[in-house]
Amino acid sequence: MPRREPATARSTRCVVLFLLAGVAARAVFAVNDGLLPNGHFEQGPDKSQLNGTRVMGRDSIPNWEISGFVEYIESGQKQDDMILPVPEGERAVRLGNDATIRQQLSVTRHTYYSITFGAARTCAQAEKLNVSVTPEFGVLPIQTVYTSSGWDSYSWAFKAKHSTVWLSIHNPGHEDDPACGPLIDSVAIKALRPPHQIKYSMLRNGDFENGPYIFPNTPWGVLVPPILEDEHSPLPGWTIMSDTKVVKYVDAAHHAVPKGAGAVELVAGRECALVQEVSTEPQRSYRLSFSVGDAANGCEGYLAVDAYAARATLKVTYESHGTGGHKRAELVFEAVAEQTRVVFHSSNHHMKSDATLCGPIIDDISLVPVHAARRLRM
CATH class of the missing domain: 2.60.120.260 (Galactose-binding domain-like)
Structure with missing residues (x-):
């Protein structure tokens, strides 16, 4: 006859599962108009999660999940003879070869939203960004620069098909230097009337x-x-x-x-x-x-x-x-x-x-x- 689990053990396990579920639920952020959680990337990875400027852990940047060659950049940092500016705050991320940052959001189904984010070219010649909220996506060219600072704000809209969605910003480029990719800073959302x-x-x-x-x-x-x-x-x-x-x-x-x-x-x-x-x-x-x-x-x-x-x-x-x-x-x-x-x-x-x-x-x-x-x- 199988041994029955003690009531205290069952109770402890239920509490642990409940707490884990609460943590998972808090990871999906209900959005309001304005910056996403850590949308300006001022909260960065621990130094133990960095190899130089490259971010090594998938969940190292608070509130974001990353893949590919992602760097954490501080304002004024240099690449060869080029200074990498940050327009808002002190920090940004750079998306290298096949790199993605994404965040899971809680939205209202059938509502239209607009994403706004700041982007700047670095050393690649034909940079572009794939912005997506499944199942929709768009490829935004960032070759033309419209400001003297080199930073532009881009927008992209979607209709929420589900109440929980993943917003992803992806660099599809492949350069000889994997660090030659666009800088990203200040990601925000707004519900459109x-x-x-x-x-x-x-x-x-x-x-x-x-x-x-x-x-x-x-x-x-x-x-x-x-x-x-x-x-x-x-x-x-x-x-x-x-x-x-x-x-x-x-x-x-x-x-x-x-x-x-x-x-x-x-x-x-x-x-x-x-x-x-x-x-x-x-x-x-x-x-x-x-x-x-x-x-x-x-x-x-x-x-x-x-x-x-x-x-x-x-x-x-x-x-x-x-x-x-x-x-x-x-x-x-x-x-x-x-x-x-x-x-x-x-x-x-x-x-x-x-x-x-x-x-x-x-x-x-x-x-x-x-x-x-x-x-x-x-």
Whole structure:
């Protein structure tokens, strides 16, 4: 007859299992808008878990799981003749050959979220990052640099299919020097509201008040990827049409924004377009109104935006001194189909004095039937 386990042993084992389950449960973090747990990587591995700068243990960085060639970098650290800057705090991670960092999160099913993170190139020539929340992923090129510091903030959106998900950032590159990979710092998340129509407009999120998370201490905005890499736009209601280029989402805290808290800077010339499709009635006239200006970020010269709707086009030119300002424009068109695509892009490429790309900003976009527009003016 098998010996029965004493009651005290069973009780102890149950307590241990309960505590282990509690630890496992705490490892899945319910997210709020803002930095993920240890999203700035200021909590680092013990020295015993480092081989030089390389992190050796899978769970050595608190709140993160790693694989591949991952390094823990301190601000000002040098690689050959190159100084590795860290924009937020004192520490970041570098993803070498086939390296991944990931974190498990508790989210709300069927909700749309946007991830924002900082990234900087180092010594590889064609760096890119695979951002994923299973089963969705996107490959974000980070070849083009839009800031003088070398750091850019990138966004990527997903729809939560499950209540617990893994967020992964992966460097798929393979270089002769395994340390030649991008630096990552400041990873945040934000729940996106369903795209809304602004008052008296047929367009959704035409005021750009709904967009990706912007770090309070970073004055360079957030890059929004093309639809080829992200079917769920971090700018709800809008699609970014391009092969590899982006638009930049900017905030009123750091930029001159025509109206409200957010706007879009068209930083890629004709290579990237901001697009929204809207239901229309064929042979009916509509009025598309929008603001064009500069973000007070030193982008000087004659900035121009091309707008398209149905068969109508309009070029709006704004003379910028790089100190802010905007003007209003209108395009009246006749719909030719039940769906009309509204398109905006910068007419040209522009650069600031530090040789970084810039462009006109666009904001406060509205679309109304012409007869409705007349009533509103009465």
